Amino acid sequence: MPQAEPLLTVSDLSLDFGTPRGRLHALRNVHFAVPKGRIVGIVGESGCGKSTLAHSLMRLVPGNADIVAGTIDFEGENILELGERRLRELRGQRISMVFQDPMTALNPVTTIGRQMYEIQYRSKRSSAEKRTAAIEMLERVGIPDAASRLDAYPHHFSGGMRQRLCIAMALLTRPALLVADEPTTALDATLEVQIINMLKDLQSDLGCSVVFVSHHLGTVAELCDDVVVMYAGEVVEKGPVREIFHRPSHPYTQALFECDPGRIKEKTRELPTIPGELPDLRNVPGGCIFKARCPKAFGRCEREHPEPYVAEGEDHVARCFLLDEEEVAA
Amino acid sequence: MSALLEVEDLRVRFRTIGSLRARIRGVEDPFIDAVCGVSFSIREGETLGLVGESGSGKSTIARALIGLNPVADGSIRFDGREIAGLGERQYGALRREMSMMWQDPVGSLSPRLTVRSLVTEPFRIHGVKGRDLDEEASRLLTMVGLGPDFASRFPHQLSGGQARRVGVARALALDPKLVIADEPTAGLDVSVQAEVLNLLGDLQRRLGVAILVITHNLNVVRHITDRMAIMYLGRFVEQGPTEDVFFHPRHPYTEALLSANPEPDPDAAKERIEISGEVPSLLDRPKGCEFHTRCLYAQDDCRRVAPGVTRESETHRYTCHHPLSE
Numbered sequence: 001m002p003q004a005e006p007l008l009t010v011s012d013l014s015l016d017f018g019t020p021r022g023r024l025h026a027l028r029n030v031h032f033a034v035p036k037g038r039i040v041g042i043v044g045e046s047g048c049g050k051s052t053l054a055h056s057l058m059r060l061v062p063g064n065a066d067i068v069a070g071t072i073d074f075e076g077e078n079i080l081e082l083g084e085r086r087l088r089e090l091r092g093q094r095i096s097m098v099f100q101d102p103m104t105a106l107n108p109v110t111t112i113g114r115q116m117y118e119i120q121y122r123s124k125r126s127s128a129e130k131r132t133a134a135i136e137m138l139e140r141v142g143i144p145d146a147a148s149r150l151d152a153y154p155h156h157f158s159g160g161m162r163q164r165l166c167i168a169m170a171l172l173t174r175p176a177l178l179v180a181d182e183p184t185t186a187l188d189a190t191l192e193v194q195i196i197n198m199l200k201d202l203q204s205d206l207g208c209s210v211v212f213v214s215h216h217l218g219t220v221a222e223l224c225d226d227v228v229v230m231y232a233g234e235v236v237e238k239g240p241v242r243e244i245f246h247r248p249s250h251p252y253t254q255a256l257f258e259c260d261p262g263r264i265k266e267k268t269r270e271l272p273t274i275p276g277e278l279p280d281l282r283n284v285p286g287g288c289i290f291k292a293r294c295p296k297a298f299g300r301c302e303r304e305h306p307e308p309y310v311a312e313g314e315d316h317v318a319r320c321f322l323l324d325e326e327e328v329a330a
Numbered sequence: 331m332s333a334l335l336e337v338e339d340l341r342v343r344f345r346t347i348g349s350l351r352a353r354i355r356g357v358e359d360p361f362i363d364a365v366c367g368v369s370f371s372i373r374e375g376e377t378l379g380l381v382g383e384s385g386s387g388k389s390t391i392a393r394a395l396i397g398l399n400p401v402a403d404g405s406i407r408f409d410g411r412e413i414a415g416l417g418e419r420q421y422g423a424l425r426r427e428m429s430m431m432w433q434d435p436v437g438s439l440s441p442r443l444t445v446r447s448l449v450t451e452p453f454r455i456h457g458v459k460g461r462d463l464d465e466e467a468s469r470l471l472t473m474v475g476l477g478p479d480f481a482s483r484f485p486h487q488l489s490g491g492q493a494r495r496v497g498v499a500r501a502l503a504l505d506p507k508l509v510i511a512d513e514p515t516a517g518l519d520v521s522v523q524a525e526v527l528n529l530l531g532d533l534q535r536r537l538g539v540a541i542l543v544i545t546h547n548l549n550v551v552r553h554i555t556d557r558m559a560i561m562y563l564g565r566f567v568e569q570g571p572t573e574d575v576f577f578h579p580r581h582p583y584t585e586a587l588l589s590a591n592p593e594p595d596p597d598a599a600k601e602r603i604e605i606s607g608e609v610p611s612l613l614d615r616p617k618g619c620e621f622h623t624r625c626l627y628a629q630d631d632c633r634r635v636a637p638g639v640t641r642e643s644e645t646h647r648y649t650c651h652h653p654l655s656e
């Protein structure tokens with residue numbers, strides 16, 4: 001399948017955090033693209049940089065963050081070089097975000113209706129039209145009795161309903177890109193299913209692109225078209241969802257899949273684990289970033305840092321020397 | 331083997347608002363039954379999993395077992411003795427035999443205590459004298475795979491998995507007969523979760539301790555429990571041998587939970603079963619079968635008549651008028 005035209009392209013992005021104990025190199029040479037109309041999943045264990053990456057797509061980074069290199073190309077503009085004013089125009093209009101905790105985005109002292117009209121401040125529609133648009137979007141995300149809930153405050157809603165509100169607000173302006181950082185992690189499993197199915201339907205109706213951050217492999221397998229696997233601040237593997245799940249090529253991806261208990265059908269006494277810990281990102285070790293925990297590490301992994309090598313199948317790359325022609329030939 | 335713990339018809343009620351406010355607002359019954367007629371048993375050395383979504387009453391059961399929640403009704407027999415309604419002093423002694431591993435065992439404790447103090451605190455709480463606490467700390471830390479060197483560390487120097495191991499060591503300090511682990515792996519990454527589950531399984535086999543594992547995550551019970559129970563609105567809707575329940579669920583809610591926990595495979599193709607709506611309020615329990623507001627198979631009788639318990643076998647039971655077929 002030919003790759004769809006990219007909506008957003010992150011190239012060579014590196015980001016440091018200033019901390020009392022030195023610079024923490026949270027993202028290093030990150031490269032990936034979000035094609036138009038597709039859902040890209042970002043997976044990896046906690047601390048590997050998923051949220052930092054997701055937030056930097058909107059340049060929504062904390063004060064101690066320092067973007068040291070890279071570009072984020074979105075609809076022909078480099079997000080990293082935009083002025084504050086243009087950035088504010090993009091945020092919430094062309095790119096929206098949904099967070100793990102819905103209260104991050106909701107104003108607790110303002111009614112839902114008011115918050116939804118305010119989001120449409122740039123629109124030339126009449127207030128009656130704005131109200132209709134708000135009600136319609138609330139209905140689409142599954143808020144029962146939407147019209148009568150416009151006067152309610154966020155605390156009148158359950159956790160699952162609040163996340164639906166956030167999704168409604170994020171999509172109200174028909175953005176080209178929705179960035180969702182673990183939107184279902186705090187929800188119960190049966191509610192997660194509802195929200196995922198709803199997101200899937202909305203995305204195909206609206207035709208927007210989605211960046212979906214999750215550490216839940218089952219959800220990513222079900223929802224996403226493409227997958228980016230992160231480890232310790234690097235993209236170690238990326239490709240179409242079937243490639244990644246059926247032919248994981250980086251030893252980290254393989255290990256991550258192996259220890260997902262959802263994948264193990266036979267009852268076992270000993271579940272696979274990934275021994276060892278994440279490296280210290282203040283003092284990034286040389287060589288391959290996964291070498292200390294990699295069961296397949298060899299001499300070269302100590303000395304050199306692997307580039308993304310093409311794995312089997314189209315558009316599938318992994319940062320592992322085992323895919324390098326030289327090693328394969330040897 | 332005899333039952334170590336036998337719970338019958340347990341009911342735990344909480345008052346939700348004060349009586350004056352209730353009268354003002356015209357609420358007739360300001361109580362909720364957070365746990366409502368629950369029966370189960372655990373034999374020595376056995377592992378039982380308690381699964382349900384948040385608010386279903388799992389932690390309330392745990393707290394009732396160790397005397398931290400009032401028991402409104404029903405009986406709890408531990409080691410042949412009725413313990414429901416015992417006083418705080420008698421419970422103090424019981425908590426040596428029945429120890430609790432809280433959700434975030436280290437985060438909830440003082441950040442200024444060393445790991446040595448954390449794991450040996452049970453000896454002090456229960457006034458166990460004549461033990462060399464350094465030796466006990468080494469023994470316990472070795473048992474959970476950390477090693478004696480960890481004794482001098484502080485909580486912030488521990489990774490998520492190490493902190494849970496310290497929690498396990500603490501729970502096992504006084505050689506209990508039953509460990510109650512409330513969400514032992516919540517918030518952990520899968521690789522670390524697997525580590526903690528392996529440890530619990532291993533200790534259970536080596537020490538023969540019985541374990542009650544409470545979790546909202548089916549993956550947690552799958553590999554380490556002998557039997558499991560599924561909770562909804564404070565009741566058990568199904569219980570049975572773990573493999574039976576996984577492969578032959580009879581209750582529609584069990585089916586929905588299992589389906590919400592899919593195999594990570596983009597070609598698994600089978601659409602996930604989606605049940606609509608959210609969990610109803612405990613203040614307003616649905617009539618008839620309490621799951622009927624969300625059940626995909628609900629019929630007229632479900633809305634009128636509460637289903638009784640059906641015994642599929644000696645150990646596998648469920649409450650449903652129209653159970654799933656094999």
Ligand SMILES: Nc1ncnc2c1ncn2[C@@H]1O[C@H](COP(=O)(O)OP(=O)(O)O)[C@@H](O)[C@H]1O
Binds near residue numbers: 024026047049
């Ligand atoms: N504001 C911050 N200051 C310093 N370090 C941070 C900050 N935010 C995140 N980090 C660090 O950056 C790394 C990546 O964090 P994060 O992006 O939150 O990972 P994830 O979302 O994958 O769990 C971690 O080591 C984390 O401790």
Ligand SMILES: Nc1ncnc2c1ncn2[C@@H]1O[C@H](COP(=O)(O)OP(=O)(O)O)[C@@H](O)[C@H]1O
Binds near residue numbers: 345364385390612
């Ligand atoms: N001390 C208490 N007072 C009032 N209500 C309580 C108390 N403890 C728990 N509850 C209520 O009981 C229900 C069950 O809670 P809990 O046992 O914590 O659920 P779970 O552990 O399954 O998430 C919830 O509705 C909760 O709000």
Ligand code: SF4
Binds near residue numbers: 250292
């Ligand atoms: S480059 Fe070497 S250490 Fe890194 S993942 Fe590949 S084999 Fe393992």
Ligand code: SF4
Binds near residue numbers: 582623
């Ligand atoms: S009794 Fe009826 S409503 Fe209840 S679970 Fe069974 S089929 Fe569903």
Ligand SMILES: [Mg+2]
Binds near residue numbers: 052
């Ligand atoms: Mg995160």
Ligand SMILES: [Mg+2]
Binds near residue numbers: 388390512
């Ligand atoms: Mg609980």
